[in-house]
Amino acid sequence: MTSRMFKFGVTAASACVGSVLASYTLDRWNTPHVVNNATVPPKRKRTLPPRADQIKSLMSGEEFDVLIIGGGATGAGCALDSVTRGLKTALVELDDFASGTSSRSTKLIHGGVRYLQKAILGLDLEQYRMVKEALAERATMLESAPHLTHPLPIMLPVYTWWQVPYYWVGIKAYDLVAGDRNVKSSYYLSKKDALELFPMLKKDKLCGAIVYYDGQQDDARMCLAVALTAARHGATVCNHVEVKELLKKDDGTGKQVLCGAKVKDHISGKEFTVKAKCIVNAAGPFTDSIRKMDNPTVKSICCPSSGVHIVLPGYYSPDQMGLLDPSTSDGRVIFFLPWQRQTIAGTTDLPCEITHNPTPTEDEIQFILSEIKNYLNADVEVRRGDVLSAWSGIRPLVSDPNKDDTQSLARNHIVHVSPSNLITIAGGKWTTYRAMAEHTIDAAIKACNLKPERAEAVTSYLKIEGGQGWTPTMYIRLVQDFGLECEVAQHLAKSYGDRAFAVSKMASLTGKRWPIIGNRIHPEFPYIDAEIRYGVREYACTAVDMIARRLRLAFLNVQAAQEALPVIVDIMGEELGWSKDEKERQIKHATEFLANEMGHSVNRTSKERIPIKLSKEEIQTYIKRFQLIDKDKKGYVSINDIRRALKSFGDGDVSGEQLHEILREIDTNMNGQVELDEYLQMMSAIKTGDVAYSRFARMAELEEQKHEAANLKQKISVDRSGGGL
Numbered sequence: 001m002t003s004r005m006f007k008f009g010v011t012a013a014s015a016c017v018g019s020v021l022a023s024y025t026l027d028r029w030n031t032p033h034v035v036n037n038a039t040v041p042p043k044r045k046r047t048l049p050p051r052a053d054q055i056k057s058l059m060s061g062e063e064f065d066v067l068i069i070g071g072g073a074t075g076a077g078c079a080l081d082s083v084t085r086g087l088k089t090a091l092v093e094l095d096d097f098a099s100g101t102s103s104r105s106t107k108l109i110h111g112g113v114r115y116l117q118k119a120i121l122g123l124d125l126e127q128y129r130m131v132k133e134a135l136a137e138r139a140t141m142l143e144s145a146p147h148l149t150h151p152l153p154i155m156l157p158v159y160t161w162w163q164v165p166y167y168w169v170g171i172k173a174y175d176l177v178a179g180d181r182n183v184k185s186s187y188y189l190s191k192k193d194a195l196e197l198f199p200m201l202k203k204d205k206l207c208g209a210i211v212y213y214d215g216q217q218d219d220a221r222m223c224l225a226v227a228l229t230a231a232r233h234g235a236t237v238c239n240h241v242e243v244k245e246l247l248k249k250d251d252g253t254g255k256q257v258l259c260g261a262k263v264k265d266h267i268s269g270k271e272f273t274v275k276a277k278c279i280v281n282a283a284g285p286f287t288d289s290i291r292k293m294d295n296p297t298v299k300s301i302c303c304p305s306s307g308v309h310i311v312l313p314g315y316y317s318p319d320q321m322g323l324l325d326p327s328t329s330d331g332r333v334i335f336f337l338p339w340q341r342q343t344i345a346g347t348t349d350l351p352c353e354i355t356h357n358p359t360p361t362e363d364e365i366q367f368i369l370s371e372i373k374n375y376l377n378a379d380v381e382v383r384r385g386d387v388l389s390a391w392s393g394i395r396p397l398v399s400d401p402n403k404d405d406t407q408s409l410a411r412n413h414i415v416h417v418s419p420s421n422l423i424t425i426a427g428g429k430w431t432t433y434r435a436m437a438e439h440t441i442d443a444a445i446k447a448c449n450l451k452p453e454r455a456e457a458v459t460s461y462l463k464i465e466g467g468q469g470w471t472p473t474m475y476i477r478l479v480q481d482f483g484l485e486c487e488v489a490q491h492l493a494k495s496y497g498d499r500a501f502a503v504s505k506m507a508s509l510t511g512k513r514w515p516i517i518g519n520r521i522h523p524e525f526p527y528i529d530a531e532i533r534y535g536v537r538e539y540a541c542t543a544v545d546m547i548a549r550r551l552r553l554a555f556l557n558v559q560a561a562q563e564a565l566p567v568i569v570d571i572m573g574e575e576l577g578w579s580k581d582e583k584e585r586q587i588k589h590a591t592e593f594l595a596n597e598m599g600h601s602v603n604r605t606s607k608e609r610i611p612i613k614l615s616k617e618e619i620q621t622y623i624k625r626f627q628l629i630d631k632d633k634k635g636y637v638s639i640n641d642i643r644r645a646l647k648s649f650g651d652g653d654v655s656g657e658q659l660h661e662i663l664r665e666i667d668t669n670m671n672g673q674v675e676l677d678e679y680l681q682m683m684s685a686i687k688t689g690d691v692a693y694s695r696f697a698r699m700a701e702l703e704e705q706k707h708e709a710a711n712l713k714q715k716i717s718v719d720r721s722g723g724g725l
Contacts, residue, residue: 042084042458044232051539055265057090057236059272064090064236065450066441067261067276069243069290071095072102073219073430075282076226076237077437077459083235084462085441086453090274091227092241092263094286095356096545098223101284102430103549104358104393106309106347107339109142109149109215109431111135113324114333116174130412132177137432139181142215144434145222145464147497151183152216152337154322155198157209157375164188164208167326171212186212198321202377211321216339219430220549221495224538225465226433232465240266240541246279246293248420257421258294267541278448280440281424285354285396294422301426303397304354308364309346310390310599311556316343316372316380325371334371342388342556345372349395358392360599365390383689389558390599398426415439417447434459466497478504483516491526496534506530522564527551532571541576543569543590548598558598563661565590612677612684622683625700626676628707637674639663645699648706666696 049057066082068075071093083089093099111134119128142149156171158164171186187210194209195201201209231237245262260275281290288300316336317323323336337344348364365387373382400414401424413428413436425440438457445452470493478489482504492500507517507530518528535550546568548554553561569583569590578586595601614622629637629645639659646659666674666682674696685691 042086042233044229048228048231048537050537051238051267051541054231054236054238054539055241055268058092058238058241058263058274059270061273061275062088063260063275063277064088065276065452066090066278066280066444067092067274068280068282069261070282070284070286071097071223071227071237071239072100072282072284073098073223073226073433074284074425074428074436074440075280076223076230077433078280078282078425078440079230079235079237080226080233080462081434081437081441081457081459082444083230083233084454084458085445085456087441087450089230089235090276091230091235091237092243092261092274093237093239094242094266096239096541096549097227097237097539098220098549099545100356101393101395102223103220103555104307104309104391105219105430106307106335107216107219107337107344108152108335109138109217111138111174111178111214111431112429113170113174113212116177117170120170120173126412128177133412133435134429134431135174135178136181137435138215139178139183140434140460141217141222141431142183144459144462145217145225145467145497147466147470147494148222148225148464149215149217151213152322153184153211153213153320154324154335154337155189155194155201155209155211156324156326157194157198157201158207159205161207164210167210171210174212183213183215186210198318198323200316200318200376200380201323202375215431216322216337217430218340218495218552220552220555222464224549225467225497228465228538229462237539238265239539239545242266243290243293244271246290246422247273255419278444278450279422280444281422281426282440284426285394287396287398287424287426291418291422291424294418294420298418299401301398301401302354303399304352305395305397306350306352306358306364306392307347307395308360308368308390308392309344310360310365310368311339311388312343312345312386313388314338314341314343316345316376316386323375325375328371334368336372336375340552340556345369347393352392352394354394357597358394359596360390360392360602362602364392365599365602381689383691385685385689385691387599389555389561390602391555391597396426413439415443417443421447423447466499469498474498474500482507482518483514484518485515485526488515488518488520488526488528492528492531495531499534503530503534506533521567522553522560524560525553525556527553527564529567529571532568533575536572536575540572543572543586544593546572547590548593554594554598558594558600559661559665561598562591562594562600563658612680613688614680614684618683618687619680621704622680622700623676625704626679628703629700635676637679639673642696642699645703648703662695662699666694 065087066089068078068091071091075091076097079089079091111131115127116131118124119131156167158167168188175182175186189209189211191206191208195203227237242264243261244264246258247260248256249259251257258279260273262273264271281287283290285302285304288302291298317338319338325334328334332349345368348367369382376382398414401416402414414426416424423440423444425436428436444450475489475493478484478492478500479486484504492503496503507528508519509517510519521527521529531551532546535546538550540546540550543565547561553564565587569586573583629641642659642662666678682691682694682697686694686697
């Protein structure tokens, strides 16, 4: 035993020394990018221009220095970098800001532990530099948007004793590479301490755990905040504007160079031309479609990969501790993270087709659930019915067109300048969006001979929208000054930063003693009516813009988002002047989005596949309950039956929309009524865990209890009960 422990100690010490030396050596090779902090950052505008003014600016005919195509993290970052250097900047996005990959991430701000492992073991300089840059950018993001980001401890459970020193050394090297930009130091936990911090963890054969820190963000609102910051600094940023054609001219030497684009505003239907000295292609997965507008013969460089995430109830993880599965059954990595009082699990990594509407599949959802089961104890039953939403994001991996070997994928982002001066930025990841934007605008200035007021980027020390006046206790002022619920005030402070005061001023009176203002749009979430009105001022143009990216309801609970849609559309209709037909069209489009892209349809399909596994006694019980609700003996339950049952329980104020929601959650045949086989299938699904809860099932149970209580009252007389005077 002593000999084994001696060898164990020598191995651990050797690994530690080796990683430190390797990291030091690689660091000596690397020349860090130095930012001149002496430059005075430009002042931002006090008011945010409305979308109509932004469109008018695009249509003015004036020539922009830079026109950016793509409103994801990279495109928004490019707009902010460009405008704060003093360049006249415009950005157009086909859909909405962060509507693609930028809103469908794991929500992590990280350097990449796996990449560092490969860099050290293989002495790979390029991969090492990528990790070091990402770790520096991680710190910058946490500083620039403190309301939308925060450090998150992530636990790496260890079930084999020899892996304890191996992972400890690797994580310490991660801290070492971050240097003075490290978030917090990693540490080792005993089995007892690990289970205390993460009680859901499987304890069999657990040796201990390593905890390290990365950052977490609200990705869609972060992207939006970057775009809004650019707008406040004078950039023209427009969502729902499609580039139809790239325009070229002779530069005087016989060379054809880009000079603008023909675009279409999908809100008004107008088409017009935007002039620009330089065009940046930041279209993410659609990079090649823009490159082919420039040159139809160019080879494709994008190799899309699909990553699916699911959202589970918050009780699956502690409030402030994530989990990393470093080696899944197929060699991938699964994160299990708390986010906005729910739990995110993912991601998968499969080749896919490029599409504007990526959809999660049942196989990918089941894969994630099966991997989660390996790390949770027996008390936590991982149920298919607990999946509240699911989405797929397309990661745009690229080959580098600057290299002769275009078959191998680039590990980092690439910046490419075409013969006609189309600047393409592709690859990379959310964490390095700012550095990617800096490198892109540097290339644009050089290639297109632009004349910025500031030669270097200033974004590394610029606060993002909402971050300037934010403090961790700012929500208390919202409670005291406006009379908001504490939970609502905390949500507003975290989502809007110092802009939360402007949001609160739009809130309507509740008519209650407390809270004074702030009517929730759904009882289970802290979103209030004022956010819908403010979201329109943040350039939300459709119901999908609102439920997916201004609010995160679609990502957190697809059923709740469906239930809140009528209220959201009514308020947006007031702000945007929608007709009754337009409201119906918006609800239909948003319902399709929730069904296809947020996992609503795949959740319903999974219920339909469930066989009925009930005992004879259970079937008899459920038939009796069904017949009690179906008082007219029609053979099915209608919405009037549901209304009548709820009234008998004292819920007479249930709205028509809520009644339809109760019906829809069990009406798998989609015929507007509940049939007996649908009810039995639902009860079987609840029994097996494929469905977590059903309001209809609870209503039927209460109906039976009420019926039995009434029968009992009739059977027992006052004399026999021993009561009475």
